[in-house]
Amino acid sequence: xxxxxxxxxxxxxxxxxxxxxxxxxxxxxxxxxxxxxxxxxxxxxxxxxxxxxxxxxxxxxxxxxxxxxxxxxxxxxxxxxxxxxxxxxxxxxxxxxxxxxxxxxxxxxxxxxxxxxxxxxxxxxxxxxxxxxxxxxxxxxxxxxxxxxxxxxxxxxxxxxxxxxxxxxxxxxxxxxxxxxxxxxxxxxxxxxxxxxxxxxxxxxxxxxxxxxxxxxxxxxxxxxxxxxxxxxxxxxxxxxxxxxxxxxxxxxxxxxxxxxxxxxxxxxxxxxxxxxxxxxxxxxxxxxxxxxxxxxxxxxxxxxxxxxxxxxxxxxxxxxxxxxxxxxxxxxxxxxxxxxxxxxxxxxxxxxxxxxxxxxxxxxxxxxxxxxxxxxxxxxxxxxxxxxxxxxxxxxxxxxxxxxxxxxxxxxxxxxxxxxxxxxxxxxxxxxxxxxxxxxxxxxxxxxxxxxxxxxxxxxxxxxxxxxxxxxxxxxxxxxxxxxxxxxxxxxxxxxxxxxxxxxxxxxxxxxxxxxxxxxxxxxxxxxxxxxxxxxxxxxxxxxxxxxxxxxxxxxxxxxxxxxxxxxxxxxxxxxxxxxxxxxxxxxxxxxxxxxxxxxxxxxxxxxxxxxxxxxxxxxxxxx
Amino acid sequence: xxxxxxxxxxxxxxxxxxxxxxxxxxxxxxxxxxxxxxxxxxxxxxxxxxxxxxxxxxxxxxxxxxxxxxxxxxxxxxxxxxxxxxxxxxxxxxxxxxxxxxxxxxxxxxxxxxxxxxxxxxxxxxxxxxxxxxxxxxxxxxxxxxxxxxxxxxxxxxxxxxxxxxxxxxxxxxxxxxxxxxxxxxxxxxxxxxxxxxxxxxxxxxxxxxxxxxxxxxxxxxxxxxxxxxxxxxxxxxxxxxxxxxxxxxxxxxxxxxxxxxxxxxxxxxxxxxxxxxxxxxxxxxxxxxxxxxxxxxxxxxxxxxxxxxxxxxxxxxxxxxxxxxxxxxxxxxxxxxxxxxxxxxxxxxxxxxxxxxxxx
Numbered sequence: 001x002x003x004x005x006x007x008x009x010x011x012x013x014x015x016x017x018x019x020x021x022x023x024x025x026x027x028x029x030x031x032x033x034x035x036x037x038x039x040x041x042x043x044x045x046x047x048x049x050x051x052x053x054x055x056x057x058x059x060x061x062x063x064x065x066x067x068x069x070x071x072x073x074x075x076x077x078x079x080x081x082x083x084x085x086x087x088x089x090x091x092x093x094x095x096x097x098x099x100x101x102x103x104x105x106x107x108x109x110x111x112x113x114x115x116x117x118x119x120x121x122x123x124x125x126x127x128x129x130x131x132x133x134x135x136x137x138x139x140x141x142x143x144x145x146x147x148x149x150x151x152x153x154x155x156x157x158x159x160x161x162x163x164x165x166x167x168x169x170x171x172x173x174x175x176x177x178x179x180x181x182x183x184x185x186x187x188x189x190x191x192x193x194x195x196x197x198x199x200x201x202x203x204x205x206x207x208x209x210x211x212x213x214x215x216x217x218x219x220x221x222x223x224x225x226x227x228x229x230x231x232x233x234x235x236x237x238x239x240x241x242x243x244x245x246x247x248x249x250x251x252x253x254x255x256x257x258x259x260x261x262x263x264x265x266x267x268x269x270x271x272x273x274x275x276x277x278x279x280x281x282x283x284x285x286x287x288x289x290x291x292x293x294x295x296x297x298x299x300x301x302x303x304x305x306x307x308x309x310x311x312x313x314x315x316x317x318x319x320x321x322x323x324x325x326x327x328x329x330x331x332x333x334x335x336x337x338x339x340x341x342x343x344x345x346x347x348x349x350x351x352x353x354x355x356x357x358x359x360x361x362x363x364x365x366x367x368x369x370x371x372x373x374x375x376x377x378x379x380x381x382x383x384x385x386x387x388x389x390x391x392x393x394x395x396x397x398x399x400x401x402x403x404x405x406x407x408x409x410x411x412x413x414x415x416x417x418x419x420x421x422x423x424x425x426x427x428x429x430x431x432x433x434x435x436x437x438x439x440x441x442x443x444x445x446x447x448x449x450x451x452x453x454x455x456x457x458x459x460x461x462x463x464x465x466x467x468x469x470x471x472x473x474x475x476x477x478x479x480x481x482x483x484x485x486x487x488x489x490x491x492x493x494x495x496x497x498x499x500x501x502x503x504x505x506x507x508x509x510x511x512x513x514x515x516x517x518x519x520x521x522x523x524x525x526x527x528x529x530x531x532x533x534x535x536x537x538x539x540x541x542x543x544x545x546x547x548x549x550x551x552x553x554x555x556x557x558x559x560x561x562x563x564x565x566x567x568x569x570x571x572x573x574x575x576x577x578x579x580x581x582x583x584x585x586x587x588x589x590x591x592x593x594x595x596x597x598x599x600x601x602x603x604x605x606x607x608x609x610x611x612x613x614x615x616x617x618x619x620x621x622x623x624x625x
Numbered sequence: 626x627x628x629x630x631x632x633x634x635x636x637x638x639x640x641x642x643x644x645x646x647x648x649x650x651x652x653x654x655x656x657x658x659x660x661x662x663x664x665x666x667x668x669x670x671x672x673x674x675x676x677x678x679x680x681x682x683x684x685x686x687x688x689x690x691x692x693x694x695x696x697x698x699x700x701x702x703x704x705x706x707x708x709x710x711x712x713x714x715x716x717x718x719x720x721x722x723x724x725x726x727x728x729x730x731x732x733x734x735x736x737x738x739x740x741x742x743x744x745x746x747x748x749x750x751x752x753x754x755x756x757x758x759x760x761x762x763x764x765x766x767x768x769x770x771x772x773x774x775x776x777x778x779x780x781x782x783x784x785x786x787x788x789x790x791x792x793x794x795x796x797x798x799x800x801x802x803x804x805x806x807x808x809x810x811x812x813x814x815x816x817x818x819x820x821x822x823x824x825x826x827x828x829x830x831x832x833x834x835x836x837x838x839x840x841x842x843x844x845x846x847x848x849x850x851x852x853x854x855x856x857x858x859x860x861x862x863x864x865x866x867x868x869x870x871x872x873x874x875x876x877x878x879x880x881x882x883x884x885x886x887x888x889x890x891x892x893x894x895x896x897x898x899x900x901x902x903x904x905x906x907x908x909x910x911x912x913x914x915x916x917x918x919x920x921x922x923x924x925x926x927x928x929x930x931x932x933x934x935x936x937x938x939x940x941x942x943x944x945x946x947x948x949x950x951x952x953x954x955x956x957x958x959x960x961x962x963x964x965x966x967x968x969x970x971x972x973x974x975x976x977x978x979x980x981x982x983x984x985x986x
Contacts, residue, residue, distance in 0.1 A: 003924045009752065010916060012795050016928060017912045023935055024905035028898060030948050034856045035894040042856025049853075050869045217873040 051226070052085060052216050055122050058207030059154035061234035063168060063197065065243040066269070066473055068481065069607035070159050072168055072198075077155030078130045080138040081123035086147035086220075087116050093145070100141045101126055114176065115188060122189030122209070125173070129155055129285055149220045155285060156198075160608030162278040164246055166307040167239070167270075167407070167471065169196020170281035194284070196307075197239065197471055200406045204472070207234035238473040238483045240269030244605035248595040249274040252588040258555075258575040259308035261454040261469075262592055265567055267488045268458070268467030270405065272592070273451070275308040310403075310410045313447035314574050317532030318373045318516075319559045320442025322460065322504050325366055327393035328381040329500045336366040336503045342376035349434045353379050356533075370507025371515030373531060375441045382440025387431055390439060391417035397494055398466040399448070403455050404489065405469040413452035416445035443535055450572045453559050457529070458570035460504055461561035464496030509564055517558065520586040527593045529560015529571075531586055533579070553577040558585035562593045569596060632683040632981040634914075637973060640907045644958040645672050647888060647900055652961055654866045655879040655887045664880050668961045675970030682974025683981055690975060691922055694742040698766070701738045704731040705773040712777075717826075720777045730964040732774045732782045737972050739770055740789050740929040748922025752796035760793055780827050781940070781954040788932025792925050830950050847877040851945045854883075854890040862893030884959040886945045900959075904938050914976050917983040927979060930972050 003009055034042070063072035088094055094112060098105035103126075115124045126148070130138055135150070142148045156171050158164075172194045174186045186192065192206070193199035212228030249260035253276040262272040306312060328334050344360035345352055355361065355375040361368075369377035382390070394400050394415040402410050414420075416439060422429040424445075438444030448456075451469060458467050468489035475484045508528035512521045516531045534555045556578040561570040571589055578584035595605075649672075652665035682690070704722075708731055712719040721728040743763050747755055767789045774783040794803065819828065854870035863869065868890035870876045879887050889897050908931050915927035934957060941956035943949035955962055957969045 003918060003921045004916070006752070008798065009795070009924065012798065013912055013916050013924075013928065016795070016915075016931065017909055020908040020912060020931065020935055021905055023939055024901050024908075027901055027939070027942050027946075030943065030946050031855065031889065031894060031897045031901075034852060034946055035858055035889065035897065036860060038856050039859040042853050043859065045853045046857035046869055046875075049875060050873050215869075215873070218875045223873060 048085075050215055050217075051213060052083065053120065053211060053213050054083060055120075056210035056212055056228065056231040057122065057151075057153040057191075058209045058231035059233045060156065060171070060191070060207060061205040062236035062476075063205070064236065064238045064476065065241045065246075065608075066238055066271075067242065067244075067604075067607075068238070068483075069243045071164060071239065071241070071243065071608060073157045073159055074154040075157045077128070077153055078135060078138075079125050079151045079153055080127040080130060080134075080141070080148060081125050081151045082112070082115075082148055083123045083220075084115060084118075084120055086149070087112050087124065088145075088147055097141075097145055097148075100144060118188040121187050123149075123151060124189065125151075146219065156281070158281040160243065160246075161282065162280040163243065163250060163608050164241065164274070165196070165279040165281050166275045166309065167196055167241060167246075167273050168281055169198040169200075169408075170194055170284040171198050172284065195305075196281075196407060198281075199408045201237070201472060204237060204475075205234045208232040236476040236478065238476060239471045240264060240267075240271060240473045241273070241471060242271045242596075242600075243608050244600060245272040245592065245596055246274055247605050247608070248272070248591055249588070250276070250278070252591045253575065256575050256578060256584075257302065257308070258573070258578070258585075259312055259450040260571070260573050260588065260592065261309050261450045262569055262571045262596070263454050263458050263467060263469055265458055265462055265465075265467070265561070265570055268469045268491065269473060269488070270469050270471050271569060271596070273309050273471075275306070275312070277302050277304045279304045307407065307409075308574065308576075309450045310405060310407055312449060312574070313411055313414060314450065314453075314555055314557065315444075315534035316442040316446060316448045316453060317534035317555070317557055318375075318442055319453060319457075319530045319532035319557050319572075320446060320448070321370060321373070321378050321440075322507070322530060323394055323397070323399065323456065324378050324381055324385075324390060324440050324442075325370065325504060325507070326397070326496075326500060327385060327390045329366075329503065330393060330497070331385060331389055333384045334366070334381060339363040339365055340369065340377045340380050342374050344376070346376050346379055348379060348383050348437050349432075351434055353437055366503055367507045367510055370504070370530070371510030371513075373511075373516050378440040379437050382436045382438075383433070385436065387436045387439060388417050390436070391415050391420075397456065397459055397464075397496070398492075399452060399456050403449075403451050403469050405451060406471050410451070411449055413449055414445065414447040421445070442532060450574045453557070453574075454570055454572035457559045457561055457572065459494065459496070460501070460508070461567035461570045462491065463498065463501050464494045465491035466494050467491050505564070508560060512560075517586040519583075520558075520590040522590065522593060522598075525562060525593070525597055526564035527560060527562035527590065528564045529558055529562075529586070529589060532557030532559070553579050556583070556585040558589045560589060562597065569593070629680060629684045632977060633680065634683075634910070634977045634980045636910045636913075637907065637977060637980070640903050640910065641958070641973060644900070644903050644907070647896075647903075648884070648958040650865065651884050651888045651891075651959055652880055654868070654891055655871060655884060657866055657872065659874070661880055664961050668966070671963050671966040672970075675967050678967060679970040679974035679977065682971060683977035685974075685978055687923055687926075687975060687978045687982060688920075690978075691741065691745045694738065694745045697738045698742040701731065701735040702770060702773070705735060705770055708732075709773070709776055718777050718779055720779055720782075727963060730962075732770075732777075732779065733964040733968040734971070735770055735774075736782075736786055736933060737930075737968055737975075739767060739786060740933065741926060741975075743767060743789055743792065744925035744929060745922045747792060747796065748920060748925045751921065755796060760797075763793070764790065775822065778824050778827070779953075780823070784940075785933060785936055785954060788936050789929050791932040792929055795925070795928055847883070848944070848947045850875045850877060851883050851886040852947045854886045855946055858890040858893045858896075860894045862889075862891050862896055865891055867891060881955060881960045881962060882941070882953055883945050884961070885942055885956050888959065889945075901942070904934075908935055908938075911976055914980045914983070918979050919983055923979045923982075927976055930976060933972075934969075 059074045062070060065071055094109045095105045098108045111124060127134060138150060158168055171191050174190045174192045179186045193202040210229045210231035213226040214222045215224040217223050245262060249272045256276060258276050260272055260274045264271050341363050342355055342361035344358045345354045361372050361374045364374050364377055399413055400415050402412050418431045421431050435444055439446050455467060455469060470488055472486055474486040477484050508530055511517050511530055512528055534557060556575045559572040561567045571592055573585040573588045575584045649665050649669060652668050656662050656664040708722060709719060713721045713723050715721060720730050743766050747763055767786055771783040771786045854876050857870060870890050871879055871887045876883055876886055888900060911927055911931040915924045918924040918927060937954055937957055940949055940954040955965045
C-alpha cells in the first residue's frame with residue numbers, strides 16, 4: 001500500500017517534473033521573445049504613448065490705443081482638442097465622436113484627415129472657449145473618447161465690445177483656401193487675423209508658438225516636463241486711435257448708419273474711425289460658429305460687416321465743390337472774384353439744373369459760392385471744364401488712389417473720367433457733357449470713401465500735404481510700457497498754389513461763420529468745413545436703396561479741419577439717409593472737435609471696458625490698467 | 626514551538642518567502658500614486674495570516690484532514706450554491722460573500738477541497754484496483770463544482786479545477802484512446818461551450834486573443850498595454866518604481882491580473898527569469914513531496930496541487946504576455962487578493978505536512 005514502492009507512479013511523477021520545468025522553460029522563451037528580441041519595438045511604443053511633443057500656443061500681442069488703453073486683451077481659454085498624434089483613424093470612432101459632439105461626421109472626418117496629413121503642429125480644436133457647462137460636457141465626452149484633451153490657450157478679448165469692431169477686426173483659424181495660396185506661410189490650426197487691423201497687422205501681432213516635451217499618463221495628463229522652447233508672444237502695439245474720440249464718434253452717430261474719420265495732420269494717424277452699425281468682434285471668437293458671421297454678412301439692409309469708412313462709396317455732394325473750385329482755379333477759367341449770377345436754376349445742354357435755393361443766391365464770388373453752397377456757381381464752373389480736367393486735378397491731389405491705410409480691402413475713391421466710363425459702362429462708353437455738370441456738385445458718377453474725403457480735407461488743412469492715413473503707431477516697449485514710435489509714410493508735397501489755397505480756406509471759414517453750417521460754430525476755436533447733401537439715387541445704388549422709404553432720403557456729409565489758424569485734425573462725417581448735411585453731419589463734427597480740443601483735456605473718457613464676463617480671467621489683468 | 630517550525634519544509638519555505646518578497650515589491654510599485662497605495666500592506670497581512678495557517682496545517686497529521694474532506698466537499702458545494710443566491714455582485718458576476726467587510730470567494734477554497742476529496746477517494750486503494758466507474762465518479766466530483774462556478778460566471782476559476790483530472794493518467798498512465806477521447810472532448814466540448822456555455826464577453830475574449838489588434842480601445846487594450854510593458858522592460862528592466870507603463874497607468878488592473886507585467890517591466894528579463902525559476906523550484910518541490918508521500922491519497926494531492934499551481938502560472942504569465950487568452954486567473958504570490966492567498970497557503974501547509982510526516986518515518 002506504500003506508493004513509494006510503485007515504480008510506475010514514481011516514473012510518471014518524474015515525467016510530471018520534466019513537464020513542470022518544460023512549462024517554465026516555455027514561459028522563459030515567450031518572455032525572451034518579448035523582452036530581448038522585440039524589446040526595441042515595444043520600448044518605442046511605450047515612449048510614444050508616454051512622451052508627447054505639444055505645441056505651446058503663443059499669445060498675440062495686445063492692441064492699445066494711443067494713450068495705452070487696452071483695446072484688445074488676452075484671456076485664458078479652454079478648448080476641447082485632439083492633439084495631432086492622437087487623431088483617431090477608425091471611421092466608426094470618428095462617426096461616434098461626431099455624434100457625441102453634434103457635428104457633421106463627414107466634415108469632421110475631412111478635418112481629421114487634413115490634420116493628419118499636415119504632420120506636427122497645433123491640435124485640432126473641436127470646441128472652443130469652454131464655459132463651465134462646456135467643460136462639463138467636454139469631460140463627459142472625454143470619458144468615452146480618451147484621445148481628446150482639454151488645452152489651455154490664450155484667447156482674444158475686445159474690451160470696447162463694438163467700439164472699434166471695424167478697426168480691430170477679429171481672429172479665427174486660418175482657412176485652407178488661404179494656406180493653399182501661400183505654402184509654408186501659414187500652418188494648419190493657426191490663429192490669424194480675419195478682418196481689420198488683426199488681419200492687416202497680423203505679422204506684427206502674431207507670436208511664435210513654442211514646444212514642450214512632456215510625460216503624460218494614460219488620461220493624457222501632464223506628469224512631467226522634459227524641457228520646452230517657450231512661446232514667443234506677439235508684440236503689443238499702439239494704435240493711433242484715441243478710444244475717447246472713438247467713443248464720441250460712436251455716441252454721436254448713435255443708431256444712424258454712417259461713418260466718421262478723424263485724421264491727425266502731423267502724421268496721418270487715424271484718431272477715430274467708426275463705421276455704424278458696428279459689430280462686436282467678441283462674437284466671432286468661436287471659429288466653429290461660422291454661421292454667426294454668415295448671418296451678419298447676410299444682413300443686406302444694415303450691412304454691419306462693411307467698414308463704411310474705408311469701403312463705403314458715397315456721392316460727396318457739396319463737399320466735392322472744393323475740388324471743382326480748385327480745378328477751375330488751376331485751369332484759370334475763372335477769377336475768384338468774378339461774380340456768377342444764380343437765379344435758382346440754369347439750363348445746360350437743354351436740361352434744367354436746379355440750385356438748392358429755388359429763389360436763387362444772386363451774384364456770388366467763389367468764396368460766397370462755397371459758403372452758400374450755391375449749385376449754379378459750380379454747374380457753371382463744371383460746364384467750362386472737361387471731366388478729364390477735374391479728374392486730373394483729383395489725381396494730382398491723391399483723390400483717385402487708395403489712401404493706403406493699414407486696413408484690409410480699402411475701396412478706391414471713384415472720380416469719373418472718359419477712360420473710366422469706357423471701362424465701367426461698356427454699353428454706353430461715351431462721356432456726355434451733361435454728366436460733367438452733375439459732377440460739378442459732387443453728384444453723378446463721383447463717389448468717395450469717408451476716409452478718402454477726410455484725406456482730401458487734410459490736404460487742404462496742410463496747404464497741400466498728402467498724408468497716408470495709418471493706424472499703426474508703434475510697438476510697446478515691454479519693459480517700460482512706453483511707445484516706440486514706428487516710422488510712418490511721410491506726407492507728400494503737392495503743387496498746391498498758396499493763393500488758391502487761401503481762397504478755399506476762406507470759403508470753408510465762411511461756411512461755418514455765416515454759411516450753411518453756422519449752427520456748428522464753436523466759441524473757443526475755429527472749426528472750418530463743408531457740408532454736403534448727397535442724393536442717394538446715384539446710378540450704382542438706386543436699385544438697392546429704392547426698396548426702402550427711409551433709404552431714399554439723402555446722405556448728409558460734413559468734412560473739414562480745425563482749428564483754422566493752426567490745423568491739427570481733419571475729419572469727414574457721413575450720416576446715411578439723414579437729409580441735409582448741415583443739420584445732422586456737421587453737429588457730429590462739432591462734437592468731435594469739442595471733445596478733441598476742449599473736453600479731452602479736462603475730462604478724458606475712461607478706457608474701454610467690455611461687458612464680456614470671462615470666467616477664467618485672472619483678476620490682475622483688470623487691475624493692470 | 627521549535628518542533629512546530631521544524632515541520633516547515635525549508636526548500637518550499639525559501640521559495641515561497643522569495644516569491645512573496647517579489648510579489649510585495651510588485652504590489653508596492655503597482656499601487657504607488659494610486660488609490661491603492663497601501664495594497665502591498667494589506668497583502669502582507671494576508672500573507673502573514675496565510676503563513677500562520679500554513680504552519681498550523683504543516684503540523685497537523687494529513688490523515689486527519691483527509692478524514693474531513695467529504696463533509697468539507699459537501700459544505701463547499703453548499704457555499705457555491707449559496708453564493709449564487711446571496712452573493713455580492715461585482716462587475717457582472719456573483720462570486721463573493723461579504724464577511725466582516727471583506728469579500729470572500731468560496732470557489733478559491735473549493736478548488737483545494739475538491740482536490741483533497743478526490744485524492745482521498747482515489748487514493749484509498751492501489752491504482753490498479755481502482756475501477757472505471759470510480760474514475761468516472763471522480764470526474765463527476767470535479768465537474769459538478771465547475772458547473773456551479775461557471776454559473777457565477779467565472780470561467781477562469783472553473784478551468785482551474787481541471788488539473789485535478791490529471792490524477793487519472795497519473796494512476797492509469799497515458800493511453801492512446803485516452804488522448805483520443807480527450808481530443809474528442811475538447812472539440813465537442815469546445816463547440817458546445819461556444820454554442821451554449823460561454824457568455825458573450827467570454828466569447829469576445831477568445832476572439833480578441835485570436836486577433837488582439839482588433840479591439841485596441843477595448844478589451845484588446847489591456848493585453849496590448851501589458852505586452853508593451855513586458856517588451857519595454859528589456860533585459861534588466863526599467864528599474865523599481867520606474868516603469869512608465871505601470872506608473873503612468875497605461876497598464877490596466879495592475880495589482881491583480883496584470884501584476885506580473887509590472888514585475889516584468891521594472892525588473893526585466895532577469896527578474897522574470899528569477900521569478901519563473903522560483904516557481905519552477907516550487908513545482909519541483911511539490912512533485913518531490915508526491916514522490917515521498919506515505920499514502921496514495923497524499924501523493925495524488927501533491928500531484929494535483931502541482932497541476933493547479935502550474936495552471937495558474939501558465940495561464941496568468943502566458944496571458945499577460947498575450948500568448949494565451951485573457952482569462953482572469955490570478956498568479957500566486959503576485960496578484961493581490963485574500964481568498965486566493967489563503968487558499969494557496971493552505972495547500973502549501975498541507976503539502977508541508979505531508980513532507981514532514983514522510984521525513985519523520
